Amino acid sequence: MFQALADPSRRAMVERLCRGPASVSELAEPLEMSLPAVLQHLQLLETSGLIKTEKVGRVRSCSIESKALRRAEDWIIARRSAWEQRFDRLGAYLAENEKKK
Amino acid sequence: MFQALADPSRRAMVERLCRGPASVSELAEPLEMSLPAVLQHLQLLETSGLIKTEKVGRVRSCSIESKALRRAEDWIIARRSAWEQRFDRLGAYLAENEKKK
DNA sequence: GTTATACTTAAGTAAATGCTTAACCAATCG
DNA sequence: CGATTGGTTAAGCATTTACTTAAGTATAAC
Numbered sequence: 327m328f329q330a331l332a333d334p335s336r337r338a339m340v341e342r343l344c345r346g347p348a349s350v351s352e353l354a355e356p357l358e359m360s361l362p363a364v365l366q367h368l369q370l371l372e373t374s375g376l377i378k379t380e381k382v383g384r385v386r387s388c389s390i391e392s393k394a395l396r397r398a399e400d401w402i403i404a405r406r407s408a409w410e411q412r413f414d415r416l417g418a419y420l421a422e423n424e425k426k427k
Numbered sequence: 428m429f430q431a432l433a434d435p436s437r438r439a440m441v442e443r444l445c446r447g448p449a450s451v452s453e454l455a456e457p458l459e460m461s462l463p464a465v466l467q468h469l470q471l472l473e474t475s476g477l478i479k480t481e482k483v484g485r486v487r488s489c490s491i492e493s494k495a496l497r498r499a500e501d502w503i504i505a506r507r508s509a510w511e512q513r514f515d516r517l518g519a520y521l522a523e524n525e526k527k528k
Numbered sequence: 529g530t531t532a533t534a535c536t537t538a539a540g541t542a543a544a545t546g547c548t549t550a551a552c553c554a555a556t557c558g
Numbered sequence: 559c560g561a562t563t564g565g566t567t568a569a570g571c572a573t574t575t576a577c578t579t580a581a582g583t584a585t586a587a588c
Contacts, residue, residue, distance in 0.1 A: 332433040333576080337502075344509040350535065361535070363577055384534050384585040392510050399503045401438075402496055408445040409493050434546080451565065464547055466566070485555040485564050530588085537582070545574070552567070558560090 327398055330374035335359070336367050340390060343377060347389040428499055431475035436460070437468050441491060444478060448490040 331337055339353050354364040368388065371377045375394040379386050432438055440454050455465040469489065472478045476495040480487050 328429055328432040328438070332430040335576090337429070340506060341509075344506045344513070346513055351533095359576085360578065362537080362579085365536070366576075381535090386535070390506075390510060392507060395503055395507055395510075399500060399507065402500045402503070405441060405445045405491075406493060406496055406500065408442075409491060409496075412445070412447055436546090452563095460546085461548065462565070463549085463567080467546075482565090485553095487565070532587075533585080535583085535585100538580090539578100541576100541578075543575085543577095546572090548569100548571080550568090553565085555563085555565100557562075 327374050327376065327394060328401075330371055330376050331398065333367065336371055339364075339367060339371065339388075340376060340395075343388060343390040347387050349385045349387060353388060428475050428477065428495060431472055431477050432499065434468065437472055440465075440468060440472065440489075441477060441496075444489060444491040448488050450486045450488060454489060 331340070335357055338357065342348060342353060342356075350361070350364060350368065353368070354361055357364060368377070368379065372379055375391055377388055378391050379388045381387075432441070436458055439458065443449060443454060443457070451462070451465060451469065454469070455462055458465060469478070469480065473480055476492055478489055479492050480489045482488075
């Protein structure tokens with residue numbers, strides 16, 4: 327999932343899709359690459375759970391799956407809070423030592 | 428930066444460092460790979476800004492740089508809120524149409 | 529029913545990744 | 559001093575990644 331967000335083109339697609347659903351060629355338009363390349367990114371994004379796509383007639387409509395984005399956020403928040411807790415304990419320890427002085 | 432978080436071994440290192448600083452070999456210990464491999468991951472993490480390292484005597488001490496983690500979080504939050512805003516506007520639009528009916 | 533559109537598949541390739549081993553330095557320790 | 563510990567450099571290698579072009583297929587428009 328972080329793997330999926332690692333590529334700038336894929337992040338651009340996710341940014342675009344956060345402003346609403348889009349077709350494959352709409353997503354491809356701002357990107358300087360061939361359609362098959364876009365397709366490959368799209369497939370990766372879909373198997374990573376970040377987006378979902380549905381084919382209606384001959385156009386495939388893509389939209390983000392916000393749950394996945396949330397999971398990435400949760401991982402980072404968990405790390406940050408672990409770090410901050412440690413920082414707090416360190417602060418408490420230092421304060422304790424200050425008292426003893 | 429998401430690139431740096433894309434690899435499981437690197438994420439494991441970040442998780443470990445969120446519980447406090449560690450030496451290179453301490454970081455390597457739970458990982459089933461050679462020391463040079465760990466070094467390479469470490470260098471990538473450092474150039475991505477996620478960690479910082481300092482050599483004291485012959486041991487290199489590594490610690491996380493929480494600002495970088497925060498930047499990743501910010502990106503995700505920005506996307507999520509863009510998505511949620513869109514969702515709200517859609518809701519308002521649907522409510523509006525309901526009134527007109 | 530032909531033609532254009534919107535993808536899709538397949539196959540190939542160049543560069544980046546994630547390792548490895550072997551050899552090498554520089555601080556300790558005895 | 560000599561050996562050990564903790565890390566570092568260099569080189570090589572197998573995979574994976576991020577594309578490409580060429581050749582489909584299926585729906586929609588005319």
